Amino acid sequence: MVPVTVVTGFLGAGKTTLVNRWLQGVPRGDVAVVVNEHGEIGVDAALLAARARTLVEIAGGCVCCSTQAELARAIEQLASAPSPPKRILIETSGAASPAGVVHVVSGGARSGACVLDGIVTVVDASRAETLVEHDLAIEQVGYADVVVLSRSDACHTAQRAHAQEIVAAHNGAALVVSAARGELDDPSLATLDALLDRRRDDFAPARAAGSPRAAHVYESVSLLHEGEIDGERFAHFMESEVARFAGRLFRTKGILAVEGVDERMIVQGVADLAEITFGEPWGDAPRTSRFVIVGFGLDREPLARAFAACATRGAPR
Numbered sequence: 029m030v031p032v033t034v035v036t037g038f039l040g041a042g043k044t045t046l047v048n049r050w051l052q053g054v055p056r057g058d059v060a061v062v063v064n065e066h067g068e069i070g071v072d073a074a075l076l077a078a079r080a081r082t083l084v085e086i087a088g089g090c091v092c093c094s095t096q097a098e099l100a101r102a103i104e105q106l107a108s109a110p111s112p113p114k115r116i117l118i119e120t121s122g123a124a125s126p127a128g129v130v131h132v133v134s135g136g137a138r139s140g141a142c143v144l145d146g147i148v149t150v151v152d153a154s155r156a157e158t159l160v161e162h163d164l165a166i167e168q169v170g171y172a173d174v175v176v177l178s179r180s181d182a183c184h185t186a187q188r189a190h191a192q193e194i195v196a197a198h199n200g201a202a203l204v205v206s207a208a209r210g211e212l213d214d215p216s217l218a219t220l221d222a223l224l225d226r227r228r229d230d231f232a233p234a235r236a237a238g239s240p241r242a243a244h245v246y247e248s249v250s251l252l253h254e255g256e257i258d259g260e261r262f263a264h265f266m267e268s269e270v271a272r273f274a275g276r277l278f279r280t281k282g283i284l285a286v287e288g289v290d291e292r293m294i295v296q297g298v299a300d301l302a303e304i305t306f307g308e309p310w311g312d313a314p315r316t317s318r319f320v321i322v323g324f325g326l327d328r329e330p331l332a333r334a335f336a337a338c339a340t341r342g343a344p345r
Contacts, residue, residue, distance in 0.1 A: 282317070
């Protein structure tokens with residue numbers, strides 16, 4: 029399967045600048061890029077064409093709805109080529125919802141052609157407070173497993189911290205990094221592969237509790253248990269409690285200490301699909317369990333009680 033990475037973000041956030049920087053660091057033949065422009069005449073594609081192996085431009089509508097079939101054809105053709113690219117990057121229009129794109133890529137995964145390997149949302153850190161004015165911008169943040177705060181060089185420290193708080197209030201599961209002119213501030217995350225590798229097992233304690241001040245229809249529910257959980261109880265929690273919100277989920281993410289399992293159990297979910305893998309052994313680190321649900325119309329208190337009930341027998345509840 030060819031991995032597909034979706035880069036989304038509100039209008040003017042800096043998506044093309046970021047993608048252009050990533051393409052500089054990979055051989056020209058490795059990455060195919062699909063660019064969606066809302067207008068009839070595309071501009072972003074011209075900036076990326078020189079560095080992409082193949083560039084497909086979809087203009088005149090959003091790939092989340094009116095041109096969704098065109099996106100599906102483009103992905104299928106790229107992934108099924110005799111010599112497919114090593115990665116497909118989809119840069120959506122700033123007016124696009126990630127939901128339709130996820131649906132298209134999931135269809136390719138079912139056919140065996142491709143697999144969703146990450147959703148990166150770019151947020152202009154200098155204008156982060158405007159996110160709460162637009163449902164679409166919050167939805168784009170909600171779907172992310174990585175949020176890149178762009179234009180960090182144009183922000184003072186307090187402004188960057190405020191941008192991080194806004195993101196955490198609406199997606200406590202995302203890895204949050206900052207960038208200036210497409211260059212990530214952390215040099216160890218300079219490449220897309222390095223960034224995606226980091227997000228797989230990142231779960232900063234500062235984001236574990238989320239922000240109770242978020243009064244938006246889209247919300248992030250962060251659950252924490254200081255100890256081990258029972259694997260069967262957690263499976264029941266997913267099948268009975270989390271499944272109640274099918275159709276209303278953006279992301280789910282957990283790093284769990286499961287009784288009888290030495291390694292960290294990592295749960296990564298997009299929409300109603302979830303995948304479980306195993307990470308590094310806990311070793312001497314405290315065995316704690318964190319789980320974050322991002323979506324809309326969630327019910328925080330019942331979810332918290334149900335997650336607490338996953339604790340191993342005899343553990344404090």
